[in-house]
Amino acid sequence: MSQNTPITVAYGDGIGPEIMAATLEVIKAAGARIDVEEIEVGEKVYLRGVPSGIEPSAWESLRRTKVFLKAPITTPQGGGYKSLNVTIRTMFGLYANVRPCVAYYPFVDTKYPGMDVVIIRENEEDLYTGIEYRQTHDMVQSLKLISRPGSEKIIRYAFEYARAYNRKKVTCFVKDNIMKQTDGLFHKIFERVAAEYPDIQNETWIVDIGSAKLADTPEAFDVVVLPNLYGDILSDVAAQIAGSVGMAGSANIGDQCAMFEAIHGSAPRRAGQNVANPSGLLLGAVLMLVHIGQPEVATRVHNAWLRTLEDGIHTYDIYSEKVSKQKVGTKEFAQAIIERLGQMPQTLKPVNYTSAPKLASVQRALQEPLETKELVGVDVFLEWRDGGPDQLGEAIKRLEGDGLQLTMITNRGAKVWPNGLPETFCTDHWRCRFLASNGQALRPQQVIALLHRLAEAGFDFIQTEHLYTFDGRPAFSTASGE
Numbered sequence: 001m002s003q004n005t006p007i008t009v010a011y012g013d014g015i016g017p018e019i020m021a022a023t024l025e026v027i028k029a030a031g032a033r034i035d036v037e038e039i040e041v042g043e044k045v046y047l048r049g050v051p052s053g054i055e056p057s058a059w060e061s062l063r064r065t066k067v068f069l070k071a072p073i074t075t076p077q078g079g080g081y082k083s084l085n086v087t088i089r090t091m092f093g094l095y096a097n098v099r100p101c102v103a104y105y106p107f108v109d110t111k112y113p114g115m116d117v118v119i120i121r122e123n124e125e126d127l128y129t130g131i132e133y134r135q136t137h138d139m140v141q142s143l144k145l146i147s148r149p150g151s152e153k154i155i156r157y158a159f160e161y162a163r164a165y166n167r168k169k170v171t172c173f174v175k176d177n178i179m180k181q182t183d184g185l186f187h188k189i190f191e192r193v194a195a196e197y198p199d200i201q202n203e204t205w206i207v208d209i210g211s212a213k214l215a216d217t218p219e220a221f222d223v224v225v226l227p228n229l230y231g232d233i234l235s236d237v238a239a240q241i242a243g244s245v246g247m248a249g250s251a252n253i254g255d256q257c258a259m260f261e262a263i264h265g266s267a268p269r270r271a272g273q274n275v276a277n278p279s280g281l282l283l284g285a286v287l288m289l290v291h292i293g294q295p296e297v298a299t300r301v302h303n304a305w306l307r308t309l310e311d312g313i314h315t316y317d318i319y320s321e322k323v324s325k326q327k328v329g330t331k332e333f334a335q336a337i338i339e340r341l342g343q344m345p346q347t348l349k350p351v352n353y354t355s356a357p358k359l360a361s362v363q364r365a366l367q368e369p370l371e372t373k374e375l376v377g378v379d380v381f382l383e384w385r386d387g388g389p390d391q392l393g394e395a396i397k398r399l400e401g402d403g404l405q406l407t408m409i410t411n412r413g414a415k416v417w418p419n420g421l422p423e424t425f426c427t428d429h430w431r432c433r434f435l436a437s438n439g440q441a442l443r444p445q446q447v448i449a450l451l452h453r454l455a456e457a458g459f460d461f462i463q464t465e466h467l468y469t470f471d472g473r474p475a476f477s478t479a480s481g482e
């Protein structure tokens, strides 16, 4: 029986085939014990009319090997094509996106010689669920979903990662001064999980000033854990300021499967010219080798790669007359690494992946009592174009009754009725808040009866949101100006 680990490989588009060939050549020369199963994903598949960019037969290989080394792909312009990356991450539950961003000064130019930050990005939730609607002629909506188990998993993963790799601090970025429910939940869970890891420092930054600090003083950060959108943006920023987006690899980790890639895209303008830097994908492959239990091969590859950088053998994107000795193409760069297998870097810190870090289970562990949930009101969203807030308030107030009272109307979150300001700009998208008039819990039938009255009166309601309390505490936002 073969001792090799089967892995699924996609050569991708643009520069993908060249950097994948270079990566596989280097890791095989270093002794990687792998059997490659090739699948086709990306542009050609999209253009054959498969909107997901992946053939159904390819899923079979991925489900069997559970390890995917993927070159970047091109998503064709135009509507109708779903992001292959998002599809694979969510279908396989790859909840953690791990992106080490390291400076290789003085061999690769950077303003931050000491930078060594690991970005851990939540990969399945937030605004990336892609649940979007056009609701009125003026308004479109995107749903931001943050769950308790989703947040706990990624935050626990970040602390386990920090412990396994002897990192000192985990930083959380949120915007919970504005998004009190969604980012507020992420922050609250961060604090609860952090309390279980007294050996690791923790801190939370508001994402705007935190990003400014990261871009200005990356040395102040160690491991950073973020919700999906902030993580997507800041991992590119962090990779770029460390040296180049062409140099960073990434791991997408799930409980059962994992995907490894470069963080950059398919750079179509550089394709077919033997100029692309294969380092991002190679470092993705190093993370993969650690994951499949071949840390000694990962170590050989990584140290030989560091030595190649030190020897000034550089692709065009990192070439600089100050430090480079030779400008090489993709193939020659790979060859130079192979020639250095077994050598150690002289100046840069060598790596030593002694074993795959054993991350303790990151399953849900926080004990949450199920609070008592009560329906206390409903927000009804309308498309309405027949006048201003006072006319709408007057018309809707007539539909009160059956225990429901109209308490306010907002437009884009700002209170416009009662007692709104004439300066507030209004669109055709209105939110009418009804609360139980006697302070008692409502029955869903009262909401249905209200909608019936609205429909009979000719109102175009386009969305309803139930308003709940949990153990008596309101679990919905108030309005600006309320």
Ligand code: NAD
Residues within 6 Å of the ligand: 015, 019, 071, 072, 073, 074, 075, 076, 085, 245, 246, 261, 262, 263, 264, 265, 266, 267, 268, 269, 270, 275, 276, 277, 278, 279, 280, 317
């Ligand atoms: P890109 O990352 O492909 O390229 C941006 C620029 O960075 C390139 O013009 C090139 O100058 C440089 N660059 C990137 N990788 C390099 C490398 N390995 N060596 C040398 N230089 C490199 O970003 P883009 O141009 O915005 O996107 C191109 C395509 O890639 C799009 O279709 C996009 O959807 C796709 N994309 C795919 C992935 C993925 O598959 N994971 C990620 C991002 C973008």
